Amino acid sequence: MKVLITGGSGDIGEYVVKELKDKHQVTILDLKPPSKYPEIPFLKLNLLDAEEVLSKVKGFDTVIHLAAIPHPFDDPGDKVMQVNVIGTYNLLEAIRRNKIPRVVFGCSESASGFGIHNVSYKPKYLPIDEEHPSYPHESYSLSKYFGEVMCQEYSRAYGIEAISLRFCWVWLKRDKKAIENILKNKNVDAKNWFSSYIFPEDVAQAYRLALNYSLDVSPPFESFCITAADTFQKIDSLELIRHLYPESPPPIKNKEYFQKNPYASLFDITKAREKLGFEPKRNWEGGF
Ligand SMILES: NC(=O)c1ccc[n+]([C@@H]2O[C@H](COP(=O)([O-])OP(=O)(O)OC[C@H]3O[C@@H](n4cnc5c(N)ncnc54)[C@H](O)[C@@H]3O)[C@@H](O)[C@H]2O)c1
Numbered sequence: 001m002k003v004l005i006t007g008g009s010g011d012i013g014e015y016v017v018k019e020l021k022d023k024h025q026v027t028i029l030d031l032k033p034p035s036k037y038p039e040i041p042f043l044k045l046n047l048l049d050a051e052e053v054l055s056k057v058k059g060f061d062t063v064i065h066l067a068a069i070p071h072p073f074d075d076p077g078d079k080v081m082q083v084n085v086i087g088t089y090n091l092l093e094a095i096r097r098n099k100i101p102r103v104v105f106g107c108s109e110s111a112s113g114f115g116i117h118n119v120s121y122k123p124k125y126l127p128i129d130e131e132h133p134s135y136p137h138e139s140y141s142l143s144k145y146f147g148e149v150m151c152q153e154y155s156r157a158y159g160i161e162a163i164s165l166r167f168c169w170v171w172l173k174r175d176k177k178a179i180e181n182i183l184k185n186k187n188v189d190a191k192n193w194f195s196s197y198i199f200p201e202d203v204a205q206a207y208r209l210a211l212n213y214s215l216d217v218s219p220p221f222e223s224f225c226i227t228a229a230d231t232f233q234k235i236d237s238l239e240l241i242r243h244l245y246p247e248s249p250p251p252i253k254n255k256e257y258f259q260k261n262p263y264a265s266l267f268d269i270t271k272a273r274e275k276l277g278f279e280p281k282r283n284w285e286g287g288f
Contacts, residue, residue: 254268
């Protein structure tokens with residue numbers, strides 16, 4: 001399969017390239033060249049340049065879309081919105097006009113409003129699954145939400161097969177200090193993203209599975225929550241929920257999920273397990 005990976009020179013992109021490069025004809029699209037894999041074809045492109053994107057993004061079977069500003073902490077909100085929303089729009093237009101059949105979008109659990117957030121809402125229920133309403137309200141979470149909505153609507157209108165992988169905080173080397181601190185102290189007050197996390201190898205696994213996944217729904221669009229199997233807390237998940245919402249914890253939607261694994265992630269990966277065949281291979285107990 002001819003696969004274009006936007007953001008393939010980035011920290012997660014590197015793992016996705018590694019996972020796919022021996023089985024597929026991979027090309028990387030990015031602003032900067034990759035630091036590894038010099039043998040992989042590289043398209044130096046800015047996704048904000050609509051004309052260039054339209055003329056160069058063609059002839060692929062699938063586009064994996066990871067190029068983005070990956071959090072709102074270092075850039076003004078309007079820049080995050082511009083790169084992540086307009087960049088995704090330009091890419092989807094090239095996909096549509098150049099008849100590329102499938103896109104796999106790099107979404108985020110932040111699109112739900114319970115990852116990176118300013119306002120702490122109470123979920124309607126836990127664990128949060130793909131059916132839970134989304135409440136994004138700051139630049140990054142909004143940009144990921146709109147990105148997914150654009151993929152869904154291009155799928156509905158033009159029949160493009162679209163899969164949105166809503167993965168959570170990826171444990172990358174650039175966050176080594178914070179991760180080592182968590183592993184040492186097990187900080188129960190870590191409210192953001194409900195203490196969910198994932199190793200990059202497991203994100204790459206989800207992309208590999210999404211490439212061959214047979215979409216049997218109409219329109220051909222599906223989203224999947226993708227996290228490690230557990231949280232990074234020592235306490236079990238029901239206790240974590242009581243800790244986060246001491247007054248009145250949200251109802252538990254999927255009781256069996258926490259019976260099977262008392263430490264299960266508060267983002268429900270059941271659909272990814274059942275439909276994609278996703279099974280996280282790494283967790284914090286194996287060290288960073
Ligand atoms: N890191 C996480 O914890 C996390 C969690 C959930 C989702 N994501 C998503 O995963 C994707 C990759 O994140 P990452 O952590 O590897 O980030 P990263 O910054 O390491 O990689 C992003 C890549 O996109 C490229 N890029 C940025 N703007 C571009 C543009 N205008 N045109 C072309 N290329 C451009 C950058 O050069 C970079 O190589 C992002 O879409 C991010 O939102 C990340």
